[in-house]
Amino acid sequence: MDKSNRPDQGQNIPRGAVAHRVKFGDKLRSWSNHHLEVSVQSLQRMLLTPVATLMTLAVLAIALALPGFMLTALQNIQQLGSGWDTDPRIALYINDSASDERVEQFSLELMLHDGLRSVELIERARALQDFSEYSGFGDILSFFDSNPLPAVVLVLPVDQSEQGLLTLQAELAALPEVDEAVVDMLWIQRLQAYINLAERFSWVLAGLLGLTVLLVVGNTIRMTLESxxxxxxxxxxxxxxxxxxxxxxxxxxxxxxxxxxxxxxxLVQGALWLMADNVNQLAQLYMSGFSVQGLGVKGSLLLLLTGLLLGVSGGWMVTGRHLREIEPT
Amino acid sequence: MAAISFTNVSKRYEGGHDALVGVDFSLQSGEMAFLTGHSGAGKSTLLKLIMLMERPSRGQVMVGDQDLAQLQRNMIPWHRRRIGVVFQNHQLLFDRTVFDNVALPLQISGYDPVDAARRVRAALSKVGLLEKEQQNPISLSSGEQQRIGIARAIVHKPQLLLADEPTGNLDPALSEDVMHLFEQFNRVGTTVLIASHDLSLINRMGHRTITLSGGRLVSGG
Structure with missing residues (x-):
């Protein structure tokens, strides 16, 4: 419209945009009001069909809970494993026939071995003392005439890979002074490897189930969009x-x-709670201070944020594509 | 100053159907005109070009001082907010009250709710439906529904009012009422363009008549 030669008021003069310009403050207030209103309305709309909504939510909850539960469980197992000194050691049980001096000499020789980080000698006398002190079976020793325990040399290998440990074990077991070489803590390493694998698996699963959440939300919203x-x-x-x-x-x-x-x-907290009693009982049998840990603040926030992000992305994904298609014709 | 001006506008739909061919006309600001012709003559296409529901294949469409070809897709909402449109099939929403139907354009433009309520009541009183504001439009007659559509089209005081067969489903007496309503808005300065094939009514009203035939402008340009 030509605004220059047009009086502001008059019978047959168009009253254009001037008359109904919306103030910026009103726009901003209306914008935030609209957000509030729309968020409440969206929720109300979902509650209009409670059964359908609940079923959708159940699918979403299970898809989110499964990886959440698995990762929390793995964290618990890891916490269990971390209670131990996980450096694998090899215990060398020394042949009874070796004299104390020879054993001493032998442990000094081992210190020169390139493949070992540290060497600790537990003499027969100390082994006996430790046994009677910590095992609770000290009385049994009184049945023996002489010390039945062998001297033990504990060695810490440099190469902690399973293959390296086994090679070293074989090498040390072949020494004439050594009766038996036992790899300690190897099982913890194996457990760790299994945990890593399970964790990797859980993340893959989490990715797939996250995609499920995205698609379920997307599809649900697509249907409301059509309606x-x-x-x-x-x-x-x-x-x-x-x-x-x-x-x-x-x-x-x-x-x-x-x-x-x-x-x-x-769901996750409930499942952990159901298991907690049994696990704690088991831990007590092993005199372990272990107790089942829940999602915690960090885990809970992560779960919530993941859900929110996937939900909004699902909505974004569908509306972006379909709203352009819905045009007045 | 022209409210609407078409310069050599053609519209060819996919499949080769020519809906408009070389149309030239302009409508002055504050003018009221009828757009007529048989169905398929291109009336609806012409209105759609003004609303940017379609883009012309050739030629220039100006609304006010805005060349519509220069409006990007994301600017279309602001263009439409300057225009009021009345549809033959009303395009009312039956999941909300008469009041909420009329309030929709104001809500979208971000009016203050109190101000919006005042404007909605003013518009409803102008079409004589103030006492039905809390009813669902589905419970009202076709004539009343059409008047709700008109109230919604004028509630934000647009510079330009378009109507596509606004009396299509109404009996003659109601049709005349509706047309007089449009005249009232025109009297306060709104530019009005009404597509209609109700020739006897158009003749009685005595406004400028633009006639299309087979997509070409044959008179009133």
Whole structure:
């Protein structure tokens, strides 16, 4: 419109944009109000179909809970393993026929071995003392005329790989002074390897289930989007922006993600709680201070954020594509 | 100053159907005109080009001082907010009240809710439906639904009011009422363009008439 030669008021003069310009403050307030309103409405819309919503949420919760539970369980097992000194040692049980001096000499020789980091000699006398002190079976020793325990040399290998340990074990076992060479803690290393594998597996699973969450949220929102086609078209015809049209669907994604994650949290904590009594009892039998750890603050936040992120992304993914297709014709 | 001007505008749809061929016309600001012709003559296409629901294959469409070819997709909402449109099939939403239907454009443009409520009631009172604001439009007659559509089209006081067969489903008496309503808005300065094939009504109203036939402008340009 030509604004220059047009009086502000008059019978037959068009009153253009001047008359109904919206103030910036109003726009901002209206924008935040709209966010609040739309977020509440999206939630209400979900509650209109409680059964369908609950089923969707259950799928999301299980998909989020499964990796959450597995990773928490693995963390617990790792915590269990970390209670031990995990450096693998080889215990060399010395032949009874070797004299104390020879044993001493032998341990000094081992110190020169390139493959060993440290060497510790436990003489027969000390072994006897340790045994009677810590085992609780000290009385048994009184049945023996002489010290039945062999001297032990504990060596810490440089190469801690399983293959290296086994080679070294064979080498040391072949020495004439050595009766038997036992690799200690090898099982912990194996356990660690299994945990690593399980962790890797859990992350792959988490990725796949995360994709599931994305698709489930996306598909659910796509269906609401189809059911609100008329509304979208009318809104676009009277000047709604893409962001305005998209907002309720993003909030649906937000709610699905949040509620799904909360439900998943309950599932994980519930499952751990169910197992805690048994595990703790087992730990007590082994005199271990181990107790089952839940998700914790960090894990809970991670679960919640993951749920939210996947929910909103699911909404974003679908609305981005489909809203462009829904145009008034 | 022209509110709308078409310069040599053609629209060919995919598949080769020519909906508009070399259309030239302009509508002055504050003018009221009818757009007529048989169905398939190109009336709806012409309105769609103004609304940017379609883009022309050739030629220039100006609304106010804005060349529509220069408007990117993301600017279309702001363009549409300057225009009020009345549809033949009403395009009302039956999941909300009459009030909420009329309030939609204001809500989208970000009006203060109190101000918006005042404007919605003003628009509803203008079309005589103030007492039905809390009803669902599905419970109202076709004529009343059309008037809700009109209230929604004028609630934000657009510079330009378009109507596509606004009396298509109405009996003659109601049709005349609706047309007089458009005249009222035109009297306060709104530019009005109404597509209609109700020739006897158009003749009685005595406004400028633009006639399309087979996509070509045959009179009133």
């Amino acid at each position: 609100r086609r008329d509304e979208i078209i009318v809104a676009k015809l009277v000047g709604a922006t893409d962001a305005w049209v998209r907002r309720p669907f993003l909030y649906s994604g937000f709610w699905y993600g949040l509620l799904g994650a909360l439900l998943a949290w309950v």
